[in-house]
Amino acid sequence: MEERLRDENLVRKTSNADGDEEATILLNTILSASVDKEKAQEGLSKLSSGIIVLKVYQELNGKVRDAVISLIDQEREGEQIDRALLKNVLDIFIEIGMGQMDYYENDFEAEMLKDTAAYYSRKASNWILEDSCPDYMLKAEECVKWEKDRVSHYLHSSSEPKLLEKVQHELLSVYANQLLEKEHSGCHALLRDDKVVDLSRMFRLFSKIPRGLDPVSSIFKQADKKDIVGLQEQALKEAFEVFCNKGVAGSSSAELLATFCDNILKKGGSEKLSDEAIEETLEKVVKLLAYISGGQFTSKMEGMVRKVTDWTSARKIQTSFEEYLSNNPNANPGIDLTVTVSKTDIWPRYKSFDLNLPAEMVKCVEVFGKFYQTKTKHRKLTWIYSLGTCNLIGKFEPKTLELIVTTCQASALLLFNSSDRLSYSEIMTQLNLTDDDVVRLLRSLSCAKYRILNKEPNTKSISPTDYFEFNSKFTDNKSRIKIPLPPVDEKKKVIEDVDKDRRYAIDASIVRIMKSRKVLGHQQLVMECVEQLGRMFKPDFKAIKKRIEDLITRDYLERDKDNPNLFRYLA
Known part of the structure; x- marks a missing residue:
């Protein structure tokens, strides 16, 4: 840290070196970002003339050059430096030559390139002994990336x-054979184990250096043909993954497939598919999801697809329940009841709430519960009322209608069998629902197409001060109507669910990497995390940073006390 501050101070004080007062003013003028171009050019013209160049530039350029190079090396080690300052100072080397590159190339760039070669030579000599071939290539690729980044921020573009x-010579050309022939992780091993990602990186790196692919092609010629065929198949699979993960009109493939599946399951799609056609379609969707999310994320989906259309188990339970009712007349619930029982290990956890059911429905739940206990005593039933539907008979003055409603809607309507008028708060209390659920429920019954309830005041929005009455004069041309709930923002919900799943995936990736590495720098951890998750989705750097901070607070990782950019895994 002290060395870095000393180097930065030297760079900052370039304009305060011994020499003419005019030189100091001129250098300050050049370094000032607010000065206009004409004044800068006027100053540079004077600075380029004889005495001032000898007294200022020739005396200081070597010291400044060494200080700048030292700062670059410190940044390579992960320290933070003032990049804007470096750019301003390096611009002097160019401006001194009145736009010509001689001063920049001879007095700065030549030494900087020598130092770069020496720096990466030292790094390579250690990495080649310590790291596997994939790890070494990952570091090499990261080094190339960060050197490009330096050019974009403060070095001249001609230096790239x-x-x-x-960088490529010291990291790749010098150690090419030793790297590619590593016994347990070299090119032969990567081919044998179908490591497509690592082999792709190998091609990207070695294709950039003269004749760099020669040793790679030589190893490929010696490889088993089965390995090559397997590699080609894997490459095609991963190429298809890339294609599947491309967005369409602002929506990801996952979002589009989720919407498609939702439509298929709710309505049978636009073609009103049969159960067999739905099953076949959903099986194809699961295969596509494996390319988008990865197989580890679709195992439960496969189980769900099988459950969606194969109701054999649920139908057996329902048939058995009907036999139970016929053999036990005293157990008759008084309502035709159909129950679908599914396992929670496959299906997602739906929102569950303690709805206060009307007496008619309470008896149904009790009867089925007693029946189910005769089948198994080790399983607990959880009723998901948000998935239930009811067929009610509504006796209106014009005519009697059959209403197809949700369990919650039915519970609300049945309250009016014993009450002529109910307030918003009374309905919420009696049903034991949240404000959001009550608003959505009452809007569907009093403000939408089918106004089964009259609302006071007669507005299009639901308020906690509203009162409701049964609309005895309601009628419709049809004798059987379905009353839907207002739709929730499905796209927003899907995005929230996807973000949540991705947070878990990032956490798991970071923990896997750190568990194997124990100690790792911030930049390399981020790069490896992106590499691991790249086949499933493209993680945002900010999201990875947030997950790292979260894992630190949860004691999975800790920062190194001396270097905050270094993380340690906590077992």
């Missing part, structure tokens, strides 16, 4: 090809 040539 020269800089990358030094």
Whole structure:
């Protein structure tokens, strides 16, 4: 830290070196971002003339160059430096030459390239002994990326090809054979184990250096043909994954498939598919999801698809329940009841709430519960009222209608069998629902197409001060109507669910990486996390940073006391 501050101070004090007062003013003028171009050019013209160049530039350029190079090396080690300051100072080397690159190339760039070669030579000599081939290539790729980043922030663009040539030579050309022939992790091992991601990185890196692919092609020629065929198949699979994960009109493939499945399951799709056709369609969707999310995320989905259309188990339970009722007349619930029992290990956890059922429905739940206990004593039934439907007979003055409603809607309507008028708060209390659920429920019954309830005041919104009455004069051309609940923002919900799943995936990736590495720098952890998750989705760097911070607070990781950019895994 002290060395970095010393180097930065030297760079900052370039304009305060011994020499003419005019030189100091001129250098300050050049470094000032607010000065206009004409004044800068006027100052540079004076600075380029004889005495001032000798007294200021020739005396200080070597010290400043060394300080800048030292700061670059410190940044390579993960320290934070003032990039804007470096850019301002390096611009002097160019402006001194009145736009010509001689001063920049001879007095700065040449030494910087020598230092770069020496720096990466030291790094490579250690990494080649310590790291596996995939780990070494990951570090090499990261180094190339960060050198490009330096060029974009403060080095001149003409330095990029020269800089990358030094990096690639020291990291790849010098150790090519040793790296590719590593016994348990080299090119042979990667081919044998179908490591497509690592082999792709190998191609990207070695294709950038002269004749870099020669040793790679030589190893491929010696490889087992079965390995090559397997690699081609894997490559095609991953290429298809990339295609499947491309967004369409602002929506991801996962969102579009979720909407498609929702439509199929609710309505049978636009073609009103049969159960067999739905099953076949959903099986195809699961295969696509494996490319989008990865197989580990679709195992439960496969089980769900099988459950969606194969109701054999549920139908057996229902048939058995009907036999139970016929053999036990005293157990008759008084209502035709159909129950579908599903396992929670496959289906997602639906919102469950303690709805206060009307007396008619309470008896149904009790009767089925007693029946189910005769089948098993080790399973607990959880009633998901949000998935239930009821057929009610509504006796209106014009005519009697059959109403197809949800369990919650039915519970609300049945309250009016014993009450002529109910307030919003009374309905909420008697049903034991939240404000959001009550508002959605009452809007469907009093403000939508079918106004089964009259609302006071007669507005289009639901308020806690509203009162409701049964609309005895309601009628409709049909004798059987379905009253839907207002739709929730499905797209928003899907996005929230996807974000939640991705947070879990990022957490798992970070923990896996740190568990194997024990100690790792911030940049490398982020890069490896992106690499691991890249086949499923493209994680946001900010999201990874947030998950790292969260894992630190949960004592999975800790920061190194001396270097905050270094993380340690806590077992």
